[in-house]
Amino acid sequence: MIRSPLPAGLKTGILHLGLGAFHRAHQADYTHDAIAASGGDWGIEAVSMRDPALAEVLARQDGRFTLVERAPEGPVSKEITVIRHTHALPGNAAAVAARMADPAIHVVTITVTEKGYGADVGARRLNRADPAVAHDLAAPEEAPRSLAGLLCLGLGLRRAAGLDGLTLMSCDNLPDNGHVLRGIVLDHAGHTDPALSAWIAGHCTFPCSMVDRITPATTAETLALAGGDPAAVETEPFRQWVIEDAFAGPHPDWAAAGALIVADVRPFETMKLRLLNGAHSFLAYAGALLGLEFVRDVMADPLMARAVRRHMDSAAASLEPIPGFDPQAYIQALLDRFANPAIAHRCLQIAMDGSQKLPQRLFAPALDLAARDLPFDSCATATAVWLHFLAGRDAEGRTLPLVDPLADRLIEVTRLAGDDAGALVQGVGPLLGSVAETLWARPGWQASLARALVALRQDGLRPVLARGA
Ligand code: NAD
Structure with missing residues (x-):
């Protein structure tokens, strides 16, 4: 002691x-x-x-x-x-x-x-x-x-x-x-x-x-x-x-x-929300779909560990530089923290309240990437993984709980869209607040999201991530 x-x-x-x-x-x-x-x-x-x-x-x-x-x-x-x-x-x-x-x-x-x-x-x-x-x-x-x-x-x-x-x-x-x-x-x-x-x-x-x-x-x-x-x-x-x-x-x-x-906390806060929390949301939905219980289990899966790093690298390109701060060292530290085998952090705990969290974690970086003419595919794939999670079943057909203040409306939109990925993308946008409203109006975003969702449904999560999407 x-x-x-x-x-x-x-x-x-x-x-x-x-x-x-x-x-x-x-x-x-x-x-x-x-x-x-x-x-x-x-x-x-x-x-x-x-x-x-x-x-x-x-x-x-x-x-x-x-x-x-x-x-x-x-x-x-x-x-x-x-x-x-x-x-x-x-x-x-x-x-x-x-x-x-x-x-x-x-x-x-x-x-x-x-x-x-x-x-x-x-x-x-x-x-x-x-x-x-x-x-x-x-x-x-x-x-x-x-x-x-x-x-x-x-x-x-x-x-x-x-x-x-x-x-x-x-x-x-x-x-x-x-x-x-x-x-x-x-x-x-x-x-x-x-x-x-x-x-x-x-x-x-x-x-x-x-x-x-x-x-x-x-x-x-x-x-x-x-x-x-x-x-x-x-x-x-x-x-x-x-x-x-x-x-x-x-x-x-x-x-x-x-x-x-x-003097200004915002650059640090944005960095944390996009790199730590954004990657957390992505890996939580992906982990839940793969039947993995804890963050450490997701990070022990080499395909997922690579996909998480790829997402962080992409999100880092959306940030303003912080003088004296090395984003790559921060990313490496995050990957090590997520992999810590002594910490039992449940994917389903992080997965709660996605509708409240994704705007600052995935949509805001996607908008900033688009503004810089950089690809936002990684944010689109992570968002599509969440849309896939809304269906409420993992890869083995086990039930996944949806804990979210908008759960009823999200379930209804998912049910109405059925197999039509584009309809789900279109229907969910207006529920998610002003950042989503701007992003959904951005050329290419809805198409990118629908493409990723179709691939997830047809090919499955692992093949999509293995292709580096
Ligand atoms: P906790 O469940 O141990 O404690 C939550 C505290 O909030 C309790 O004191 C509870 O009485 C109070 N509370 C809950 N609902 C309330 C309400 N409606 N009105 C007033 N008080 C209320 O959770 P925690 O791990 O201590 O996390 C608390 C917060 O700290 C998180 O919501 C988050 O904002 C922040 N945080 C937590 C972590 C983490 O890893 N646990 C990391 C960063 C930030």
């Missing part, structure tokens, strides 16, 4: 919302290392948004937990002691919000999953059809149920106490996550308390951040490796955090732990 002790009297300077596996494997690990390297009262108060049991388990062990890093050559355990208090949100929103009015708290970090924002992501404002959002806008005097309602309650108390603003940082996998967070908070405040909205806009910041560390759900094996620690989490050795340099006040020296603080 690796231990880097932190000062016993460490005070808290960060409030974290969303005490899931990823927070413990990423921000908690970075912050622990930052304090060990550089000091500062940056202990974390972590809020369990839904599961009071997790807050209680951690409280019983003074916030300590074991982080098991699963390297190919064997597991390494680290003791993380940076979490100093835990809260459970259910029934406790007023007390949690009041923590934002403590002068010692300067930063709020957030991992509540993509759905937890109640956002219309493209428009960067609240999705008024979300029940928690609708409740909070209609009854602002009641306990908040939405993220924006909770944050605005806390920020109102902070303003009333005459304190400085806060840095509020989303660490979820949303494109432009800081802008989305700012958008929903100002939308809520603008509706319920315009003076508060003006104070937030003038005093608080919402840096964008790109986060990366593959962290599967904890299993019985994780707990056994951690000697029975019920709060243990397992993750891969790699970690990355790129943070926009936009802080409202003091913050931990995360750079001392290896985080990059940059």
Whole structure:
């Protein structure tokens, strides 16, 4: 067990919302290392948004937990002691919000999953059809149920106490996550308390951040490796955090732990979405169709490993160069991470919610490639593999589940199109948002997609990939 002790009297300077596996494997690990390297009262108060049991388990062990890093050559355990208090949100929103009015708290970090924002992501404002959002806008005097309602309650108390603003940082996998967070908070405040909205806009910041560390759900094996620690989490050795340099006040020296603080996160985020997440989606649908359970199984298949690299190389040609950054080294590191035999990342977990993920992962790079007169065949093949997956059967005829907010409509379009690949291509486009709308209007895209789908249906996935499509 690796231990880097932190000062016993460490005070808290960060409030974290969303005490899931990823927070413990990423921000908690970075912050622990930052304090060990550089000091500062940056202990974390972590809020369990839904599961009071997790807050209680951690409280019983003074916030300590074991982080098991699963390297190919064997597991390494680290003791993380940076979490100093835990809260459970259910029934406790007023007390949690009041923590934002403590002068010692300067930063709020957030991992509540993509759905937890109640956002219309493209428009960067609240999705008024979300029940928690609708409740909070209609009854602002009641306990908040939405993220924006909770944050605005806390920020109102902070303003009333005459304190400085806060840095509020989303660490979820949303494109432009800081802008989305700012958008929903100002939308809520603008509706319920315009003076508060003006104070937030003038005093608080919402840096964008790109986060990366593959962290599967904890299993019985994780707990056994951690000697029975019920709060243990397992993750891969790699970690990355790129943070926009936009802080409202003091913050931990995360750079001392290896985080990059940059003026513009977008090039890093685009690179990650297109190379890591884009390849993940492609290999997840292909793996599921081939009856392979985990990412590591897909990467152990030489034909698939070659196809994944080919897709990454093609997607890399759609990126703006990042000074001092070597895309080929990044791609090689991704291939090694995906192949890690100690990480059990399910293809079907990655395959969920494709309609929400493919626009930024496959359609946006296809558009940029077309704009540069470069071929977008690899993005078309990957999209066709998803369309093939929608039929709901793998190569052996086993059922594949479609977990997607648009599942009903996707199944209906697939059924209506029948054997007509062109009809499926045409029917699915309008369901997939504005990026798809632009791409579907692009000469050659629909034909390329239909051709790839016909080949997948007639010849099968392996022959199509073997031809290097
Ligand atoms: P998890 O299931 O362990 O934790 C999810 C957390 O979100 C829990 O605290 C839960 O209470 C909260 N939550 C869920 N729905 C919510 C809602 N509607 N409102 C408020 N809170 C809600 O998952 P995780 O592995 O911790 O991943 C969380 C997020 O972190 C992901 O959705 C993603 O955006 C980001 N992320 C995860 C990984 C990873 O590999 N696990 C990698 C990069 C980024």
